[in-house]
Amino acid sequence: MSKMIFYPNTELGIDLKLITKEPGRMAVGEYLDGAITHDGEDHFTFVQNDQEKKLQKVVQRNPHVYEGTYINVNRKKDGTLYPTFNRPQFSEHFTFQDFCQGAADELRIISGKSDDR
Incomplete structure (x- = not known):
């Protein structure tokens, strides 16, 4: 089963x-x-x-400009971008190392799309 x-x-x-x-x-x-x-x-x-x-009454602060599997990218009021990590659900098949590798891959992909290089 x-x-x-x-x-x-x-x-x-x-x-x-x-x-x-x-x-x-x-x-x-x-x-x-x-x-x-x-x-x-x-x-x-x-x-x-x-x-x-x-x-x-709701004012959205630092809106997402990218929402990914492993990370999100937000934009501050001054226009600068910063990444935040999504909360992973670890298991025996998805480890901390897997998460780090996936986040690194995602960062590499989106770093070429930034207009603030």
Whole structure:
């Protein structure tokens, strides 16, 4: 029998209640901003944020100019770029060394695309 591998925070076979601003079903690929609560055995509730209020008070700092598998690149207000590492999910098949090699490869690829050379 094969061993099934899931992401660390995967919940299988749950009941999910959605509380949204608009009635009806979500479109495939649609994103909602909000909070999810584990409120019972195998039961979760998602409550959508009020987008108008959020858009008025949220100011994105240092937006991503590149989102990769191993790293992201952000741009500061002064225009300079800086990389950040994504959080890896290590396993016996994906080690710290694998992550470092992948990040190095990704940095090499995107370093040639920078407009701030």
